[in-house]
Amino acid sequence: MNQLIDVGIIGGGPAGMSAALALGRARKSVVVIDEGRPRNRVTRESHGFLTRDGITPSEFRRIAREQISAYSSVHFVEDTAVTITGHDGNFLISTAQGTTYQSKKLLFAVGMKDLPLPVNGLAEVYGKSAFVCPYCDGWELRDQPLVLIANGEKALHLAKMLSGWTHQYTICTNGPDQFTEEQRMELLQHRVPVFDSPIERIVSVDGMVQRVNLVDGNSISCTGIFFAPKLVAGSDLPKALGCQVSEAGMVIVDSFGKTSVPGVYSAGDAATTQYQVIAAAALGSVAGMSINNELLVEEWNRQS
Ligand SMILES: Cc1cc2nc3c(=O)[nH]c(=O)nc-3n(C[C@H](O)[C@H](O)[C@H](O)COP(=O)(O)OP(=O)(O)OC[C@H]3O[C@@H](n4cnc5c(N)ncnc54)[C@H](O)[C@@H]3O)c2cc1C
Numbered sequence: 397m398n399q400l401i402d403v404g405i406i407g408g409g410p411a412g413m414s415a416a417l418a419l420g421r422a423r424k425s426v427v428v429i430d431e432g433r434p435r436n437r438v439t440r441e442s443h444g445f446l447t448r449d450g451i452t453p454s455e456f457r458r459i460a461r462e463q464i465s466a467y468s469s470v471h472f473v474e475d476t477a478v479t480i481t482g483h484d485g486n487f488l489i490s491t492a493q494g495t496t497y498q499s500k501k502l503l504f505a506v507g508m509k510d511l512p513l514p515v516n517g518l519a520e521v522y523g524k525s526a527f528v529c530p531y532c533d534g535w536e537l538r539d540q541p542l543v544l545i546a547n548g549e550k551a552l553h554l555a556k557m558l559s560g561w562t563h564q565y566t567i568c569t570n571g572p573d574q575f576t577e578e579q580r581m582e583l584l585q586h587r588v589p590v591f592d593s594p595i596e597r598i599v600s601v602d603g604m605v606q607r608v609n610l611v612d613g614n615s616i617s618c619t620g621i622f623f624a625p626k627l628v629a630g631s632d633l634p635k636a637l638g639c640q641v642s643e644a645g646m647v648i649v650d651s652f653g654k655t656s657v658p659g660v661y662s663a664g665d666a667a668t669t670q671y672q673v674i675a676a677a678a679l680g681s682v683a684g685m686s687i688n689n690e691l692l693v694e695e696w697n698r699q700s
Contacts, residue, residue: 401425403687404489404499406477406633409434410673411664411680412505413460418684420467424691427497429489431476435507435665436532436673438523443532445674456673480637484659501687504639504647504655504662505680506630508671513623515545515570517598524603526621529671530554534561537620541565543608545595545623548574554622555588566616568608570595591616630666653683661687 403419405412408430419426436442436453443449448456464470476492480502489497510528512519518526527533538561546554547569558565566589573592575583583590593612598605598621608616629635629645640648640656646669647662649655655662663683664676 400486400498400500401427402499402691403427403501403503403684404429404477404487404497405503405505406480406489407505407507407630407664407666408432408472409505409507409664409676410456410460411507411666411676411683412503413457413464414677414680415503415505415663415684415687416470416472417460417464417467418681419688420464420470422685422688423469424688426470427489427499428470428472429475429477429491429497430472431492432474435510435671436523439527439532440524441536442673443535444672445677477631477633480633484657487659500659501691502637502660503653503680503683503687504631504634504660504666505664505676505683506633506662506666507676508627508630508645508665510625510627513545513570513625515595515598515623517600518545518621518623521598521600521603521605521621525600525605525619526598526623528623528625530557530561530622531672533620534558538562539564540619541617542620542622543568543605543616543618545570545608545621547571547624548579550624551575552579552582554624555583555586558622559586566591566618568593568595568610568616634660634662634666649683651682652686653679654686659690 402424403426405428408428416428441450442453479490482488487499487502542565544567569592593610596609596611599607634647635641638657647667649667653661653663661683663679
């Protein structure tokens with residue numbers, strides 16, 4: 397595509413699609429480049445989005461795309477953005493399939509990636525009976541015996557969070573525990589059992605966890621697992637373009653989604669720690685409207 401479009405959106409998850417909706421309704425030309433690997437693709441159901449509680453991620457995406465198709469200035473392409481050069485007013489986006497798009501503004505809605513924990517059997521249960529966020533999947537596992545695979549501060553945080561859904565849980569640190577003496581006392585006080593043996597295997601049937609076997613011979617029966625994944629940025633492109641990012645890989649933005657690079661915005665998981673579909677969609681919408689405002693003011697000033 398050689399023509400200069402208004403906005404190039406990298407990432408077509410809830411944040412990117414929501415921005416595209418706002419921009420399409422504002423009559424802006426938009427290309428959404430999406431490689432189709434949203435964070436929640438492993439789950440059977442997505443929870444907590446008002447009016448869409450329990451929907452499959454693919455159905456959510458289908459409805460969103462169908463509704464956005466009413467705005468003909470928005471185009472979706474299945475591709476991966478690999479390099480971005482240029483500056484405010486003229487960015488060049490090159491993709492894996494060899495296409496180049498030219499846009500006045502950019503939105504990174506690239507999400508975050510969960511790196512798989514090296515635990516035997518976790519891949520079989522991830523998204524079916526092993527989850528990362530109590531707000532997303534705690535209700536379905538309420539009052540059930542759970543195992544938390546986490547260590548140190550993250551384990552304590554997860555334990556506090558899960559206490560709202562069940563009191564039957566055990567922490568497996570999967571190797572030497574990294575608790576401070578104070579944290580150990582806190583867990584003892586709340587009667588949370590802690591096992592520090594490495595995990596030998598998670599035993600499951602059809603994706604439903606049955607027990608967690610430890611190398612030291614212990615076996616913990618449970619019907620669900622929560623774990624703390626290692627998260628990394630969904631794409632290195634924001635950093636490569638000069639956007640300020642946190643140590644954890646989050647793009648630093650203001651309350652309108654504006655990054656430190658003129659003309660470049662970011663929204664959704666890529667630019668927040670509130671990892672929820674509804675939050676990603678809201679932030680995408682705000683960024684879309686902010687980009688539109690910027691384009692309108694620039695055009696207005698050009699004509700003054
Ligand atoms: C197991 C699990 C279960 C979850 N369950 C829930 C739930 O029940 N309810 C809830 O509210 N939240 C849930 N979440 C969180 C939710 O998935 C995220 O908050 C949400 O997907 C964030 O939307 P996003 O648009 O920011 O990013 P994503 O949905 O991750 O979308 C980012 C998109 O950008 C694409 N992309 C990245 N880089 C490039 C590139 N260079 N070129 C082209 N495309 C690119 C990716 O492939 C992806 O399609 C869950 C997360 C996990 C891990």
